[in-house]
Amino acid sequence: MRRFLLFTPLILCFILGALFVKGLSLNPTDLPSAKIGKAFPSFNLPDLKDGTQKVNEKSLTGTVRLVNVWATWCPTCKQEHSFLNKLAKTEGVEIVGINYKDERSKAAQWLKRYGDPYTFNVYDEKGSLGLDLGVYGAPETYIVDVNGVIQYRHVGEVNAAVWLELKVKMQALGWSADKS
Amino acid sequence: MKYIVLMLMLMLFSLPSFAAIDTFKFDTDEKRELFRQLSEELRCPKCQNQNLSDSNSAIAKDLRVELYRMVVDGQNTTQIKDFMVERYGEFVLYRPSVNSLTYALWYGPFVLLIVGFIIVFSLSRNRKSAKKIVTNNAVQNASSSTQTDIHQQRLKELLDKKDD
Numbered sequence: 214m215r216r217f218l219l220f221t222p223l224i225l226c227f228i229l230g231a232l233f234v235k236g237l238s239l240n241p242t243d244l245p246s247a248k249i250g251k252a253f254p255s256f257n258l259p260d261l262k263d264g265t266q267k268v269n270e271k272s273l274t275g276t277v278r279l280v281n282v283w284a285t286w287c288p289t290c291k292q293e294h295s296f297l298n299k300l301a302k303t304e305g306v307e308i309v310g311i312n313y314k315d316e317r318s319k320a321a322q323w324l325k326r327y328g329d330p331y332t333f334n335v336y337d338e339k340g341s342l343g344l345d346l347g348v349y350g351a352p353e354t355y356i357v358d359v360n361g362v363i364q365y366r367h368v369g370e371v372n373a374a375v376w377l378e379l380k381v382k383m384q385a386l387g388w389s390a391d392k393s
Numbered sequence: 394m395k396y397i398v399l400m401l402m403l404m405l406f407s408l409p410s411f412a413a414i415d416t417f418k419f420d421t422d423e424k425r426e427l428f429r430q431l432s433e434e435l436r437c438p439k440c441q442n443q444n445l446s447d448s449n450s451a452i453a454k455d456l457r458v459e460l461y462r463m464v465v466d467g468q469n470t471t472q473i474k475d476f477m478v479e480r481y482g483e484f485v486l487y488r489p490s491v492n493s494l495t496y497a498l499w500y501g502p503f504v505l506l507i508v509g510f511i512i513v514f515s516l517s518r519n520r521k522s523a524k525k526i527v528t529n530n531a532v533q534n535a536s537s538s539t540q541t542d543i544h545q546q547r548l549k550e551l552l553d554k555k556d557d
Contacts, residue, residue: 241441247482314451340455347480349438349452 246355246366247347253280253361254345261312261320261334268335274361277388278307279354279379281331281371282343284315285323287351293370294327300376301330305390306383310334313343313351354379358386417461428464431473432457434488438481 248254253270260266273280281297283290300306310331312320317336324331337343346355349368356365356379365382367375419425432446437453445453445460456477463473477485489495 244438244484245482247478247480344455344459344480347438347482349481350450 243368246363248363249365251363253355253357253363254342256335256337256342256345258342259336261310261317261324261336264317264336268333270361272333273309273357275359276307277356277358277383277386278309278332279383280309280311280357282311282313282346282348282351282353282355284313284351285319286315289370290352291327293352293372294330296370296372296376297330298328300371304376304380307332311337311342311346313337313348314340356382356386417457419465424464427470428461431460431464431470434486435460435474435477436485436487438485444487 253273255270257267257269260268279300283294297308301308308330310333312334314337317338320334320336324334335342340348346353352368352370354367354371355363358364364386365379367379369375371379417428419428429446433444435445435456437443437445437448437450437456439450439452440448443453445457447453459476460473463476468476474486474490478490483489483494489498491499
């Protein structure tokens with residue numbers, strides 16, 4: 214028994230080592246949203262295309278959808294844009310955009326030039342909705358369920374590989390491509 | 394020449410944390426101090442290993458403005474921290490709050506320290522008792538050797554008797 218106790222430092226070393234090795238494979242920039250499982254923060258902001266029309270969080274209920282935070286100043290947003298177009302067209306995903314700290318004219322021009330995958334866009338000029346959502350860098354994509362509750366957040370580009378993950382999560386929430 | 398050297402040396406003293414404060418005006422010193430303290434204690438969500446006062450990223454700038462607004466508004470440390478945690482999670486706190494998730498973080502080192510003391514204490518006690526055993530054995534050996542002497546003597550006496 215006493216002999217066995219002599220090995221405790223070695224065993225502790227192995228446990229710590231295993232934890233460190235695990236730590237190496239974790240992505241340190243991957244931080245969980247504080248908003249998971251919470252209702253989408255309430256807002257009352259103008260629509261991007263029609264500035265006189267206001268939209269609020271109630272427009273985000275009724276179906277499982279993606280909410281995509283984007284801006285024309287964000288290079289990764291441009292990268293993912295064509296994939297979002299494809300998602301909206303071929304997969305029938307409903308995507309709502311949040312135009313984050315941007316200029317209305319630039320954003321409108323962007324949508325004209327690169328195509329518009331969004332059902333509608335919230336024009337968050339000051340970034341107030343972004344702040345309430347805990348956005349720390351565009352692009353960010355949220356899965357919002359039927360009741361308008363945030364279920365998942367992806368930070369960074371949405372591409373085919375990410376979509377596979379998102380799709381599984383959306384299907385688990387009752388989403389199906391043919392429904393919409 | 395002297396002045397140029399002096400000016401160059403003064404340039405070395407432009408600390409970044411001061412730079413962040415100078416753009417904001419406060420009506421009381423307490424508010425200025427609170428802002429300074431919180432902007433150093435809150436972590437920038439985007440840039441990982443920098444606090445709000447260090448970072449030049451867009452989100453850190455926004456959060457500094459938000460922090461300034463709240464400080465001027467007269468909100469206290471808890472209110473401001475709650476606001477940030479509600480949006481960005483515990484991650485933003487460089488000094489995490491004490492709750493069931495962070496008990497290991499806060500008290501783990503002390504537990505390890507106590508465990509270390511116990512191990513050192515028990516090891517030294519074992520060594521002491523081991524020494525005692527050794528000396529006890531020595532005493533026993535000594536006494537048993539005198540016994541053999543007695544036996545030998547007795548044997549010799551008996552042998553001598555037989556000669557008679």
